[in-house]
Amino acid sequence: MSPPGDVARRHEGSPARDAAKPKLGSYRRHLLVCTGPRCTQNGESQALFDSLGDTFKAAGLDQGELRVKRTRVSCFAACKGGPVVCVQPDGVWYYNATPDNMRRIVDQHLVGGEPVEDLIFHRGPGLATNGGEGAPTGG
Numbered sequence: 001m002s003p004p005g006d007v008a009r010r011h012e013g014s015p016a017r018d019a020a021k022p023k024l025g026s027y028r029r030h031l032l033v034c035t036g037p038r039c040t041q042n043g044e045s046q047a048l049f050d051s052l053g054d055t056f057k058a059a060g061l062d063q064g065e066l067r068v069k070r071t072r073v074s075c076f077a078a079c080k081g082g083p084v085v086c087v088q089p090d091g092v093w094y095y096n097a098t099p100d101n102m103r104r105i106v107d108q109h110l111v112g113g114e115p116v117e118d119l120i121f122h123r124g125p126g127l128a129t130n131g132g133e134g135a136p137t138g139g
């Protein structure tokens with residue numbers, strides 16, 4: 001017995017044929033924020049994420065050349081010292097992103113382009129400007 005028409009058509013051609021193609025606005029950096037349960041115990045990571053819309057707007061990071069896209073993730077497998085955030089494509093991973101420290105990250109890194117060294121717990125893969133593991137060797 002043959003499958004119903006809809007099922008048979010799904011096996012012909014591209015599997016994404018009926019899917020709506022997503023769109024993203026352009027951005028300079030992508031800030032990933034872990035809001036999983038092990039980085040912080042009392043919702044500090046979610047509160048940080050929730051504050052970023054206003055923070056980015058105040059810093060001029062919500063649009064234009066320096067626009068930062070923000071995304072929640074459920075776990076980076078780092079799981080302590082949170083809030084934990086990652087700035088891509090720079091490959092810079094920050095811990096202890098308290099409100100005060102996040103202001104430093106915003107002002108110095110996301111606006112100024114210079115990573116906040118004392119808050120970094122990992123690098124890579126990243127771009128040449130920060131010395132990350134994925135940095136081109138030049139020459």
Ligand code: FES
Binds near residue numbers: 035039076078079084
């Ligand atoms: S819960 Fe945040 S890195 Fe695992």
